[in-house]
Amino acid sequence: MNRLMVNIMFAFIWMFLQGNLHLFAFFEGFFLGFLFLFITRKSTEPTPYFTRFFKVIWFIFYFIKEIIVSNLKVAYDVATPGYFMKPAILAIPLDCKTDLEITLFANMITMTPGTWSIDVSDDRKTLYIHAMYVDDVDTFIKDLKNGLERKLLEVMR
Amino acid sequence: MFFAVLSGFIVACIVPLIFKLNRKVAGALLSILPLSLFIYYLQFIPNVLAGEKILTTFYWIPFLKINLNFLIDGLNLTFALIISGIGFVVYLYASAYLEKSEKIVPFYIYISIFMASMLGVVTCDNTLALFVFWELTSISSFLLIGFNHEQERSRYAALQSLLVTAGGGLALLAGVIMLGQITGTYEISQMSAFHSTIVSNVLYPSILVLFLIGTFTKSAQFPFHFWLPNAMEAPTPVSAYLHSATMVKAGVFLMIKFLPILGGTDLWMWLLGGFGGWTMLMASTMALKQTDLKRLLAYSTVSVLGTLTMLIGLGGEKAISAMIIYLFAHSLYKGALFLTAGIIDHETGTRDIRNISGLRKYLPVTTVIGVLAALSGMGIIPFIGFIGKEMLYEATLLSGEYSTLFITITVISAINIFAVMAYSGILPFFGEYKSPAEHVSEAPFQMTSGPIALALLGLVFGLFAGSTVDGLTNKALQSIFPSASHHLALFHGFNLPLLLSALTIAVGLLFVFKRNSLVEFIEKIRIPEFFFPSKWYDYAFNGTLSFAEIQTKFLQNGHLRYYIFTILALFILLVGGSFFGFNTSESILNAFAISIERSLAGIDIYDISMLITVLIASVFALISQGRLSAIASMGIVGALISLIYIIYGAPDLAMTQLSIETLSVILFVLVLYKLPRFFTYSKLKTRIRDLVIALAFGSIFTIIIIFVSAYGKFDSGLSEYFAQTSYLIGHGKNIVNVILVDFRGFDTMGEITVLAIAAVGVYSLLRLRKQGGEQ
Amino acid sequence: MNSILAMPVVFPLFTGIIMLFFWKHRQIQRIINFLGSTATLALAIYLTWYIKTSGIQCLYIGAWKAPFGIIFTADLLTMTMILVSGIIGFATSIYSLGTMDETREHFGYYPLLQIMIMGINGSFMTGDLFNMFVWFEVLLISSFSLVALGGERSQLEGAIKYVILNLLSSSLFVVGVGILYGITGGLNMADLARKIPMLPNQGIVNVMAMFFLISFGIKAAIFPLFFWLPASYHTPPAAVSAIFAGMLTKVGVYALFRVFTLIFVTNVAFTHTIIIIIAMLTMLSGVLGAASQMEFRRILSFHIISQIGYMILGLGLMTPLGIAGGVFYIFHHIIVKTNLFFVSGVVNELKGTYLLKKLGGVLKLYPLLGLLFLIPALSLGGVPPLSGFWAKYTVAVAAVEKGEYLALAVSLFVGLLTLFSMIKIWNEVFWKEQKAEFAAEQQALRQLPKFKIAMMFVPIILLAAITLFIGLNPEPFLDYANEAAQQLLNPSIYINAVLGGAQ
Amino acid sequence: MNLVLEIIAGILIVAGSIFIFLTAVGLVKMPDLYTRVSVTTKASTLGVGLVIVGTAVFFHDLAVYARSILIVIFVFMTSPVSSHMIGRAGYLDGASLWEKTKANHLEGQYDLKNKSLKNYYDKKED
Amino acid sequence: MSFLDICLYISLPLIILPVLISLFRLIVGPDIADRIVALDTMTSIGIAFMAAFGVFMRKTMALDVALILSLISFLGTVSFAYYLERRNLQ
Amino acid sequence: MEFVLAIIVGILATSAFYLMLRRSLVKVILGMVFLGNAVNLTIFSVARVTKGYAAFIPENASTLEGVYADPLPQALILTAIVIGFGTQAFAIALFRKAFQKVGDDDLDKMNSTDIMCNEDIPGDK
Amino acid sequence: MRSIILRTMTMYLLPLLLIFSVFLLFRGHNHPGGGFVGGLVASAAYSLYLLGFGIDKVRSIFRIQPIKVLAFGLFLAASSTVFPIFFGKPLMTGVWYEHKLPIVGSLGTPTVFDTGVYFTVLGVTLNIIFTLFEDKE
Numbered sequence A: 001m002n003r004l005m006v007n008i009m010f011a012f013i014w015m016f017l018q019g020n021l022h023l024f025a026f027f028e029g030f031f032l033g034f035l036f037l038f039i040t041r042k043s044t045e046p047t048p049y050f051t052r053f054f055k056v057i058w059f060i061f062y063f064i065k066e067i068i069v070s071n072l073k074v075a076y077d078v079a080t081p082g083y084f085m086k087p088a089i090l091a092i093p094l095d096c097k098t099d100l101e102i103t104l105f106a107n108m109i110t111m112t113p114g115t116w117s118i119d120v121s122d123d124r125k126t127l128y129i130h131a132m133y134v135d136d137v138d139t140f141i142k143d144l145k146n147g148l149e150r151k152l153l154e155v156m157r
Numbered sequence B: 001m002f003f004a005v006l007s008g009f010i011v012a013c014i015v016p017l018i019f020k021l022n023r024k025v026a027g028a029l030l031s032i033l034p035l036s037l038f039i040y041y042l043q044f045i046p047n048v049l050a051g052e053k054i055l056t057t058f059y060w061i062p063f064l065k066i067n068l069n070f071l072i073d074g075l076n077l078t079f080a081l082i083i084s085g086i087g088f089v090v091y092l093y094a095s096a097y098l099e100k101s102e103k104i105v106p107f108y109i110y111i112s113i114f115m116a117s118m119l120g121v122v123t124c125d126n127t128l129a130l131f132v133f134w135e136l137t138s139i140s141s142f143l144l145i146g147f148n149h150e151q152e153r154s155r156y157a158a159l160q161s162l163l164v165t166a167g168g169g170l171a172l173l174a175g176v177i178m179l180g181q182i183t184g185t186y187e188i189s190q191m192s193a194f195h196s197t198i199v200s201n202v203l204y205p206s207i208l209v210l211f212l213i214g215t216f217t218k219s220a221q222f223p224f225h226f227w228l229p230n231a232m233e234a235p236t237p238v239s240a241y242l243h244s245a246t247m248v249k250a251g252v253f254l255m256i257k258f259l260p261i262l263g264g265t266d267l268w269m270w271l272l273g274g275f276g277g278w279t280m281l282m283a284s285t286m287a288l289k290q291t292d293l294k295r296l297l298a299y300s301t302v303s304v305l306g307t308l309t310m311l312i313g314l315g316g317e318k319a320i321s322a323m324i325i326y327l328f329a330h331s332l333y334k335g336a337l338f339l340t341a342g343i344i345d346h347e348t349g350t351r352d353i354r355n356i357s358g359l360r361k362y363l364p365v366t367t368v369i370g371v372l373a374a375l376s377g378m379g380i381i382p383f384i385g386f387i388g389k390e391m392l393y394e395a396t397l398l399s400g401e402y403s404t405l406f407i408t409i410t411v412i413s414a415i416n417i418f419a420v421m422a423y424s425g426i427l428p429f430f431g432e433y434k435s436p437a438e439h440v441s442e443a444p445f446q447m448t449s450g451p452i453a454l455a456l457l458g459l460v461f462g463l464f465a466g467s468t469v470d471g472l473t474n475k476a477l478q479s480i481f482p483s484a485s486h487h488l489a490l491f492h493g494f495n496l497p498l499l500l501s502a503l504t505i506a507v508g509l510l511f512v513f514k515r516n517s518l519v520e521f522i523e524k525i526r527i528p529e530f531f532f533p534s535k536w537y538d539y540a541f542n543g544t545l546s547f548a549e550i551q552t553k554f555l556q557n558g559h560l561r562y563y564i565f566t567i568l569a570l571f572i573l574l575v576g577g578s579f580f581g582f583n584t585s586e587s588i589l590n591a592f593a594i595s596i597e598r599s600l601a602g603i604d605i606y607d608i609s610m611l612i613t614v615l616i617a618s619v620f621a622l623i624s625q626g627r628l629s630a631i632a633s634m635g636i637v638g639a640l641i642s643l644i645y646i647i648y649g650a651p652d653l654a655m656t657q658l659s660i661e662t663l664s665v666i667l668f669v670l671v672l673y674k675l676p677r678f679f680t681y682s683k684l685k686t687r688i689r690d691l692v693i694a695l696a697f698g699s700i701f702t703i704i705i706i707f708v709s710a711y712g713k714f715d716s717g718l719s720e721y722f723a724q725t726s727y728l729i730g731h732g733k734n735i736v737n738v739i740l741v742d743f744r745g746f747d748t749m750g751e752i753t754v755l756a757i758a759a760v761g762v763y764s765l766l767r768l769r770k771q772g773g774e775q
Numbered sequence C: 001m002n003s004i005l006a007m008p009v010v011f012p013l014f015t016g017i018i019m020l021f022f023w024k025h026r027q028i029q030r031i032i033n034f035l036g037s038t039a040t041l042a043l044a045i046y047l048t049w050y051i052k053t054s055g056i057q058c059l060y061i062g063a064w065k066a067p068f069g070i071i072f073t074a075d076l077l078t079m080t081m082i083l084v085s086g087i088i089g090f091a092t093s094i095y096s097l098g099t100m101d102e103t104r105e106h107f108g109y110y111p112l113l114q115i116m117i118m119g120i121n122g123s124f125m126t127g128d129l130f131n132m133f134v135w136f137e138v139l140l141i142s143s144f145s146l147v148a149l150g151g152e153r154s155q156l157e158g159a160i161k162y163v164i165l166n167l168l169s170s171s172l173f174v175v176g177v178g179i180l181y182g183i184t185g186g187l188n189m190a191d192l193a194r195k196i197p198m199l200p201n202q203g204i205v206n207v208m209a210m211f212f213l214i215s216f217g218i219k220a221a222i223f224p225l226f227f228w229l230p231a232s233y234h235t236p237p238a239a240v241s242a243i244f245a246g247m248l249t250k251v252g253v254y255a256l257f258r259v260f261t262l263i264f265v266t267n268v269a270f271t272h273t274i275i276i277i278i279a280m281l282t283m284l285s286g287v288l289g290a291a292s293q294m295e296f297r298r299i300l301s302f303h304i305i306s307q308i309g310y311m312i313l314g315l316g317l318m319t320p321l322g323i324a325g326g327v328f329y330i331f332h333h334i335i336v337k338t339n340l341f342f343v344s345g346v347v348n349e350l351k352g353t354y355l356l357k358k359l360g361g362v363l364k365l366y367p368l369l370g371l372l373f374l375i376p377a378l379s380l381g382g383v384p385p386l387s388g389f390w391a392k393y394t395v396a397v398a399a400v401e402k403g404e405y406l407a408l409a410v411s412l413f414v415g416l417l418t419l420f421s422m423i424k425i426w427n428e429v430f431w432k433e434q435k436a437e438f439a440a441e442q443q444a445l446r447q448l449p450k451f452k453i454a455m456m457f458v459p460i461i462l463l464a465a466i467t468l469f470i471g472l473n474p475e476p477f478l479d480y481a482n483e484a485a486q487q488l489l490n491p492s493i494y495i496n497a498v499l500g501g502a503q
Numbered sequence D: 001m002n003l004v005l006e007i008i009a010g011i012l013i014v015a016g017s018i019f020i021f022l023t024a025v026g027l028v029k030m031p032d033l034y035t036r037v038s039v040t041t042k043a044s045t046l047g048v049g050l051v052i053v054g055t056a057v058f059f060h061d062l063a064v065y066a067r068s069i070l071i072v073i074f075v076f077m078t079s080p081v082s083s084h085m086i087g088r089a090g091y092l093d094g095a096s097l098w099e100k101t102k103a104n105h106l107e108g109q110y111d112l113k114n115k116s117l118k119n120y121y122d123k124k125e126d
Numbered sequence E: 001m002s003f004l005d006i007c008l009y010i011s012l013p014l015i016i017l018p019v020l021i022s023l024f025r026l027i028v029g030p031d032i033a034d035r036i037v038a039l040d041t042m043t044s045i046g047i048a049f050m051a052a053f054g055v056f057m058r059k060t061m062a063l064d065v066a067l068i069l070s071l072i073s074f075l076g077t078v079s080f081a082y083y084l085e086r087r088n089l090q
Numbered sequence F: 001m002e003f004v005l006a007i008i009v010g011i012l013a014t015s016a017f018y019l020m021l022r023r024s025l026v027k028v029i030l031g032m033v034f035l036g037n038a039v040n041l042t043i044f045s046v047a048r049v050t051k052g053y054a055a056f057i058p059e060n061a062s063t064l065e066g067v068y069a070d071p072l073p074q075a076l077i078l079t080a081i082v083i084g085f086g087t088q089a090f091a092i093a094l095f096r097k098a099f100q101k102v103g104d105d106d107l108d109k110m111n112s113t114d115i116m117c118n119e120d121i122p123g124d125k
Numbered sequence G: 001m002r003s004i005i006l007r008t009m010t011m012y013l014l015p016l017l018l019i020f021s022v023f024l025l026f027r028g029h030n031h032p033g034g035g036f037v038g039g040l041v042a043s044a045a046y047s048l049y050l051l052g053f054g055i056d057k058v059r060s061i062f063r064i065q066p067i068k069v070l071a072f073g074l075f076l077a078a079s080s081t082v083f084p085i086f087f088g089k090p091l092m093t094g095v096w097y098e099h100k101l102p103i104v105g106s107l108g109t110p111t112v113f114d115t116g117v118y119f120t121v122l123g124v125t126l127n128i129i130f131t132l133f134e135d136k137e
């Protein structure tokens, strides 16, 4: 996402906040966004935006589905006596390169119940996570990389 | 007259200047002040003799009825003349006596203040203004007694005299105030009109006692006499002036002045006669065994003061008449004797009468002074002292049913005084020469001229009493008893007083020549220390200090928790007490009923949950051993409170509460991350006690809230007004915000100032490192 | 417009803010601070004259009529306090130039001072109870910083007690205001005064009176709530101690005077009797505390407490003379006590200590200082004809008028002990010779720069002159105090001045 | 229309509440810190999410939609980060793992002195 | 009572009770991190409560507070984590 | 409603003072925080509470009518909260500094200004 | 703290929070919010940044001394109270500009006052937090 996109996003947020959808509010937001981006400036890598719009929408639905499924899974475990879980702390080799990619990936892992990111190694090549339902370590890692990470990177790149 | 009194104060201010100009003649130059005052007062004599009373009024503090009313009548003028006259002698004397002292400047400052105040005391008709001068004499006396303030002894004596006399002064003040309340006036000359009112008032005994505490302390009456001998730490001119001739007479003066106001009762007579008589007897006996010349004179002064007090107590024209003459004579001879003692001390370096004798060879002039003054003091014809003593005997004999008692002790005391005068004024000069100093020479002119004048006056006034002092003392007498008069003469015919005088001289001579065995005899009388009033002073002084220390250590014990505990206890006592004391149990129970009813109507599960949560979180905060847990529970309580705010329609509050709570947590975290766990410092018993008192406090809060909220606001006009005007005038729909920035914006101004200063304070507190060298 | 009434608050505020912009510019701050305090003093003098001639004045802040907005109200009591705060602020500003160390000046001493004065003046001026709480907090937080600024161990230990006990008092204060609002629906003091007698339930009024008595009592350092004062007042630099000693507790006393002459006057027999009892205990306890101390400033600190007792006694008597005496006492005491602390600071500069044990010989070294000590010291001890005597005397007469003979006895006895403590200082510091072992540590005042010496002595002389002036010419001051008392004892004057237009 | 919205909102809110309730139960029930962290994410995702959506549906107002979306965005931005921060801090603090934990790839990877974390797969290659 | 109200009468207790349950975890611990997790959970619960309560009262005001809470509580949690890390890493 | 609030205040006030009566300075400061909350809630409850109706003037009206929460106590509490925060921040900093100087948070080790009144205080100058 | 996740999110949260804080400030007169909460949110933003990146980084994006910020805030607030005096009105009387302005809404001395509050709170909080953070014994 380049700076302009972020800026426009701010303009929309401002509009929402104001609770009115006039062009004027958009410009206000744009102006303020520009101001704050300027204040907190740090370069972010440019990415084309519109081409990935539909991919993003699709990804969001995918992610929501993931959340619901894993939520139910954990909820079931909690609601029933005893434990079904087989927890483990795992190291996931990362294909994500940029800070944003890594962060998004890690956060998505965390947001799906049953898994959460513990830390990223200093060389940013490994993500350590805790998972509750690990039948087999290697399969689990492979599933995660092929599932969430791949789809995320498709959206991001 | 105002200026006459004031002049002393003005001169006091310029003393340093005068000494800066010319140190040599400064003392002499300053003596012009008392001299001119003396002359100034002298010129009133014709008027006074003509029966006039001269009154000048200066309205000082009308609000408090304090006026500077200076009145010249016979009595006042007599005193004013004594003060200024002897003042001149002392000023001159001191210029030589203290020539080499570096403290001569403060001396003249203090003594000028003293003289002015003393003149104020004796000429002022307004009791309150008089009191002002009265206390000033105490202060200047204090400063003068502490003249040699490097010495512990001097400081002790100075403090003692101040505490006794100023303390007495305060009692006097209390008496005067109460008197003022009864009479509605503070003018002495107007108060006597209220004599019967005062005497019959239920407060009369207290007033009298308070008044007498004031005068007795000043005039060194038993049991307050002890400060006077100790005051001999002062330089001799001071002793002569303050502690013999003038200041100590102030109490006596006031008692005469108040005789028409407070006197004439049995209580008056017994208090004054009793204490005066006892003081006279006791002090004269004590004087016999003194070896220090000045202490000896001091005790004799106390004795004379006792005599004077006794005479005032006896009342009556004769007694007062005798008192005036006796006082007058005493001022002359005692002043001279003190100054003699000063010369002896100055020249020989000692005041111990056992170490000196036969000084007449080297101190011829001083010898003359001493002998003349002593003879007057011994009451030898034809000195004025003789007349005084004759009158004293006469008055005592006439004192009614107890006259035998009074005359007995008077004669014994007179005998003692006779001996004491001889010890101090005659014996040092005669007999074999003995002195610790190698070279003894006569004192300079400034030191001898004054005393000799005083001593000679004693003779002159005795010889020519009828034509000199008679007029003025008559007027002095008449200022108390307007119709009374006396006739002074050396010889009144052969009568009982004369016989007693002869007896006095005879036994007195025996005492003089048998001093050693006499002292031995007196020494044998062992009185336990406990009975000495000076010990009482020490006990009271130390006792007060010990008590002060105990109470302070108890109250200010350094433990914050006890401070808080005390505050809580007082809160529970006063607030809780008044709540249950002023509200009927009916109204309280009614409030509970209303409150419970209202609550049950609108209660929800989250109310109860919140209650339970707060309870649990609070208890956890109390018992948790980890700091973080305690902070976490604090945070939870804060968050729950913000939930309450939301539930009850205060979103702004909730927002603020949440943000602040979070920030607080951050601050705590930043500060606490290095600290160890809590320790349990206190015992279980302490904790239970704390819990009980905290619970009591909490309950009071709860009850008050229930009570107040049940009955509701008296007037809800404010919130209605805000609801009406917030948008129309305040341009805002969030009423709370409009209150914050507009209706009550100044609160917010103060609030952000608090914040700003807190930030500055935190910054400065943590950054400022004086020792570390950082910054 | 009466906006000038707000200027005693606004002047120090802007002075403080401008100094914050010049953070760490020491010299500029010194100049601004001096100018600011001079202006505030001039303003205070003008305002006092203005109120004296034109009667009670109100400023309706934000043009909201009472009781809806906040108001500033100035009657003679207020002006007494504002005037004396102007004088003390001015004197302290000068004194600070001579005694304050550079480090503290670098770390915001002057802004803190100004904001504290702002808080003090605000507390006096406001006619709104909650607003008074806010000003209390302003002055408290600045005083917190001032007492701890420097970070010496003693300062910190003192500050802890000072801070916590005062916060406790503030909490009780604000709760009291809240409950009072819950009862009456008002915050404006005149409004409260009008409503409270009309309340159907008078029982709770007494409870609230006790609430405020305790809260203000802590601030005013009455018995047995004074602990914070002797624990902390002797720890900061002399200039800070001095202005604390003069002004801070007096804010509490002022609040007591205000509240117990205006609002809680429906059951005087109960409330004011308790005040009298507390007053007597305060006098005694404070003076005994002083008698037990051997440190210059701690003696003075305990004396603040005992003197507060006299002021409160005046209030408790609730007669014209009593109140007048109290008002006069406040005025006199602030001047005198500040000055004594100033003197103690000079002695410390001379000898490097406040301990009587180590001190001595100051009179020989600096006779002028001896005189400058004696004037306020004897005044404090109630020696006539200095200001303290008239103050004590007026209160004593009022006690007799009311038949409170015990109070009279206590007040006179305490007067004697006060004199004793002052003489103790005089004996130990000025008369006694300094012990050789301690003399070595001393640094002579003569070595200090002339400017410093001048800055130390000018305020002392100024305050001593005021003390003398009041002492020798108390009539106008007593008249003024009497007029103030008349206003206080006739709340209707105040209420009409505030609410007149709105009703 | 309103009734429909109310019913939808009611169902969503109840559903969210159930998830929240279960989260709390899980918080108590789970055996170690790591599983508790895992469990709690429910409250912040589905629990809060459903309730908020329910609220938005109920009010059916642009301003409320805006605020609801913002809340969801904020929650989704912050809550994973906080879980990560707490969990990591807990690990560094030495929170013990449930005894039945299958694997711990983190073991020995942290270097507390240099405050660094090694790559797990680097070690394997060595 | 409408359907929605019934739902809310079910859900509000369901949201509030977890506060108490989390409190149990907060008290029991055993580690500091466990307590922080409990705290974090409670803030999430708080957000939900505010939203649900807003519906219950038919007022949107509570949503504003929820917004603040969601932002601010994050800061609190991060600072607790900071506390824990500083403690262990120094 | 006020009844429940009153009990909550009672609990808070009790906890506050129990904490303030401890020897540990941190606990005392925590006690202050508790007390602050108790105080605010007291002000809130004595003025009578109303469930849910915040004092906002509706979009299309210019005055507020009917039942609403009294806005004034809210404004007062807001001010009190903020002021409380300022003083609390200062207290925390003071604690930190004192801890640095004394090396302990035991208040019994911080009473030299009361106890050793006639001696120099160690650690100064 | 050394965490990519935290740091990256902070990068995005910072401007978001700042914008949100201004939003709160200006709508406070009609809705919940106001200068105080606004200022707190703004300072929360920087505090977050501080926790993520450390004091030096935060100083590099917040270059003004916090004390100056709070002084500015106080000055703004105090000036807005004094301002009406020049119009012959009592201290702190609301003086309003007739027309609505972008971002700010209706402009009057009370809104300026609230802005002063905002800056004061920002300066205060940052000053306290920075100081405590930097205070190493």
Ligand code: NA
Pocket (backbone or CB within 6 Å): A076, A077, A078, A079, A080, A081, A082, A083, A084
């Ligand atoms: Na299960």
Ligand code: NA
Pocket (backbone or CB within 6 Å): A109, A110, A111, A112, A113, A114, A115, A116, D037, D038, D041
């Ligand atoms: Na998760």
